[in-house]
Every structure is written in structure tokens, then in C-alpha cells.
Amino acid sequence: MTRKREDAEILSQERIAKDIYSMWIRTEAAETAQPGQFISMYTNDGSKLLPRPISICETDREAGSLRVVYRVTGKNTGTEIFSQMKAGDTIPVIGPLGNGFPYERAEGKRVFLMGGGIGVPPVLELAKRMKCDRKQIVVGYRDEETFLRDEFEQNGEVYISTEDGSVGTKGNVMDAIRENALEADIIYACGPTPMLRAIKKYAEENGIECYISLEERMACGIGACLACVCQSKEKDEHSNVHNKRICKDGPVFLSTEVEI
Amino acid sequence: MNMKVNIAGVEWKNPVTVASGTFGSGEEFSEFVDLNRLGAVTTKGVANVPWSGNPTPRVAEVYGGMMNAVGLQNPGIDVFCRRDIPFLRKYDTKIIVNVCGRSTEDYCEVVERLAEEDVDMLEINISCPNVKEGGIAFGQNPKAAEDITKAVKKYARQPVIMKLSPNVTSIAEMAKAVEAGGADAVSLINTITGMKIDINRKTFVLANRTGGVSGPAVHPIAVRMVYEAANAVRVPIIGMGGISTAEDAIEMILAGASAVSVGTANFHNPAVTLEIIDGIERYMEQQGFDSVEAMTGIVK
Ligand SMILES: Cc1cc2nc3c(=O)[nH]c(=O)nc-3n(C[C@H](O)[C@H](O)[C@H](O)COP(=O)(O)OP(=O)(O)OC[C@H]3O[C@@H](n4cnc5c(N)ncnc54)[C@H](O)[C@@H]3O)c2cc1C
């Protein structure tokens, strides 16, 4: 018995784009957190019981703090409650959870770090930690609200796509790669399933090592309830069927391990 | 003061276990909970062969609760016996193995296999609403429930707890049926069948369309059913459904439960069972109860 749900202190809360918030919290999770891992965030509202899995966007180990960037998905949601909290409040969290991106594998290679929509935030900590030959950060947004862009620009070459074409390439991250004729030896990606499906296909067709971070509804967040499974190519050792738990065995998987 | 309870001849150190399916086989939660402190660990339903379960999404949040349609994904009894029983045996707690199946033969095969194993009790799930072929078919008909209880009892070496479905007209009748079939205890409630629709996508939230509702929202229904079952049978009752505080657990005990299970609340706070155990103890001290038995079913 070594872990617990803790009440993390909110150090700052800021709206950084329409419906997008950035929160720094002081938490024990900061000490070991890896890019691609997530934390479970809970409301104090008893009518909303389940955790909200949110990726680690940045860590400051010395200060014992970490940053999450999240979207308020609608009215009366848990994320709306989070957005109304202020510095000094406490928020129940568990973390870090899951397995992060194996970023050491990028050393000496040309890399794509790809994020789409609310899959953009974890790419920041990944970009900060990664040592590689060519760091190509390819991020996709809906419109001109290109949150975290300045921070990406301090950490690599940045290519942007927007659905409405207001910034960068019109379309998605794959369109941005094509338009800029980019190439990579290894790919790390987080975003909506259709985007990941396209990246997985591209990587496999071109024989590129590719890590993708998957998303699914969760209940426990720690691997016990089997709510959050995805299909695995091989029979999984733990489940003894073709299912892997995204919260525990993922959320980051080698693209060839899973069927999406 | 004594927190011990005796359920069908098995002594638990306190009346609190975890509800099947919400705690795996304990390994993941052991990082958050000292399993030695639990009265018992009830494991996720296990069948004779591995089951893949339902497509995702398998869970949804609802006001004051959740819905699930995991579909009894499990690794099968062989892996369970090889991996999970030895893990749990390291702890000083009772082991209750929850068993599921698609046919009487499936259930009996698992129960027979477990007869050789070092586990303390069996809980037979005849009430899973999320699997078409199995479970619930036995749980909604008194005659079928009695028959499967009898069949299982033939092979069982450990005391048998029959787990009842709330999706019935008379829970008392179901409790009597399994008691007549030889059940050593009954547990209730399993989840209540529900449905949630996404009004933007205009489709069902769960891939399975329907799912089982659990959590605080179902607690009053569970208390009523525990009360009715307790007044219908002599065998001990393990009460569950929406317990998330010591007060909820005490309510269930006063209604007639000899022990309680905590399910969905583990998802909100993985260490909630420990708070519940401590809270029950404090209440007993304050109210001058010297045993859990002395509290069981005193509200008539
Ligand atoms: C590993 C992982 C990392 C994530 N990282 C981020 C991030 O960094 N920033 C961010 O904004 N979002 C992230 N998400 C998505 C985020 O979890 C959901 O947007 C959020 O849970 C929605 O909660 P709500 O309170 O807004 O909505 P509600 O409608 O109140 O949520 C109801 C329930 O559904 C669940 N749910 C709803 N949408 C999703 C979803 N897309 N994925 C999983 N569960 C969902 C909620 O957790 C909750 O249990 C991540 C998801 C996963 C699985």
C-alpha cells in the first residue's frame, strides 16, 4: 500500500483559449510523471463520481508541480467544475497513471511529435524531454485558437494544421506532413481515434516505429474494472483475451500492438 | 467490541468486502488499500473459459452513479487459479470467488474446479444484466434460480452465496427460491438495468445499448430489497448497492445485512473501504453495539 488519492493544491488556473484551461497543481505525482502518462482528476460533487483522465502537459519536478491543459466539454460537466476552481483550492487526483511515451528511443532520429485537438497537451512535455536529431512537432487544431503554440516553438520545428485553414495547413496533421514534405524515423502521436488510425496506417505502410496514445471511457483508471479496453493484435497476457487496458497497459501503445 | 462476522460458517474480521467486478482480483487496488484490513475480497466474475466481454464504450457516468456493460470479460478459471488465488492468499483476508457462466454446466465446471482450491466462499452470479446468454436467465425465474443453486451445491466444497438480481418483481420470492435450493447465503443487489442516450450523437452511450446502474443513486432501492430479502429468509445476507460511506453501510446492516460490499465507490476513492470500516467501528462504539450481529436487521 504505497499510493493514495491526494488532495492536490491548485497553484494557478488560466483560460488559454476558448473552452481550454491550463492548471498547475502541487502533487506527489510530479516527481515521477512521464510524458504520455495521465492523472485521474475528481470533482468534489458527489453526483459526478468517475475520474476524468487528463494527460500530463508539463512537469516541474523541483517545485513538485505539474500542469494539465484541458477542454471544458459542455455545460454541467466535470471539466466545467474544474474550470471554476481557483488557486488555493484543492482537487482530488491520483497519478501518475499508465505508461508514457518511450522518448529515449528517439535519440539520433528524425521524429514526428503529433497532437490533435485535446491530444495536443501531452506533446509539450514530450518535446521538452526528447533528445533527437530532428524534432518536428506537428499539431492540429480546429481554428485559430492554437493553444500552446509559443511553447512548442521554443522546443522544436512546429507545423500546424487547422480544420478551417485559418493557420498553417488546411486539414489535419497528415495533410501538414504532406504539404511540408516531412519525413521521420519514429512517430509519437496523441489525438482523436480517426487521426491515430491514419497515422498508424501511414507508419505501418512506411515501416516507421510509431507510438500512439489511445482514449476510452474509464471507471477505475488503475486497471481493475476492465472498462477501458482496446483490441490487441496478440492475446494479452493479463486479460488472456485480445484486449488490453488503456489505463494500465496504455494509454501509449506501439501502433502494431493494437487494432483501432 | 467485536467487528467480526460469521457468514455461513466463515469468520470475517469485519463486515466489509468489495463488490465483484469493481476490484479486479485485488492486485491493482493493493497499491491503495491494505487488503489485510478487508473482511473479504470478492473477485471479478470468472467463467470456465476466457470471455472477451462487450465492445466499448463499456461505462458511462449518470447522476449520482454509473452504468456498466463490461460483459463479464475474464481470463478464465485456469489463469485465475494460477495467478489470482496465490496473490490473494498472501493476505490475511477471506477470498470470495464470483462465478459466472452461460449454462448450468459452465457454472458447475468452475465450482468443481474451485473445490480443490484454497478459497473461502463462492458467489454465484445469476444476475448479470449485460450478458444475453448467461446469468440473468437464471436470476429472474424462481424455479431456474432454485435449480441452479441445487446444481452448484452438488459440486461446491465452500459455502455458496447466490447473488440476486434487482430486476425482478419480488426479491423475497427469489431469495426464498435460492434458500430452498440450498444457498448458504445471498448477496444483493446486482446492477439495475438502465439506458443512456447521447442527445447530440442521437444514439446509445453504451455500445451494449443497456447497462447496469450502480452507485449512490441505487442505494435506497438496495436497502429496500435487502430489508425484504432479510425478512424472507434465514440465511445471512450480504448487502450492496450504492454504499459509499459508513452511514450507507450501517443503514444496510440495520435493514438486515450481516455484511456489506462496496462497489462503485471504489472508483471515486480507492481507499473508501477503509474509511467505511473505521466509520462502522466508531458508530458501534458510540451507539454501544458490541457486535455487528447485534445491529443486523434491528429495524423492523
Ligand atoms: C488517457 C487520456 C488522456 C486525456 N487527456 C486529456 C487532456 O490532456 N486534456 C483534455 O481536455 N482531455 C483529455 N482527455 C479526455 C478527457 O478525459 C475527457 O474530455 C473528459 O473526461 C470529459 O469529462 P467532462 O467532465 O468534460 O465530461 P462529462 O460529460 O461530465 O463526462 C462524463 C463521463 O464521461 C467520461 N468521458 C467523457 N468524454 C471522455 C473522453 N473523451 N475520454 C474519456 N472519458 C470521457 C468522463 O471522464 C466522465 O466519466 C483524455 C482522455 C484520456 C483517456
Ligand SMILES: Cc1cc2nc3c(=O)[nH]c(=O)nc-3n(C[C@H](O)[C@H](O)[C@H](O)COP(=O)(O)O)c2cc1C
Ligand atoms: C464495472 C462493474 C463491474 C461489475 N462486474 C460484476 C461481476 O463480474 N459479477 C457480479 O456479480 N457483479 C458485478 N458488478 C455488480 C457489483 O458487484 C454490484 O452488485 C453492483 O455494482 C452494486 O453495488 P455498487 O452500487 O456498490 O457498485 C459489477 C459492477 C460494476 C460497476
Ligand code: FES
Ligand atoms: S478504467 Fe478500469 S480498467 Fe481501465
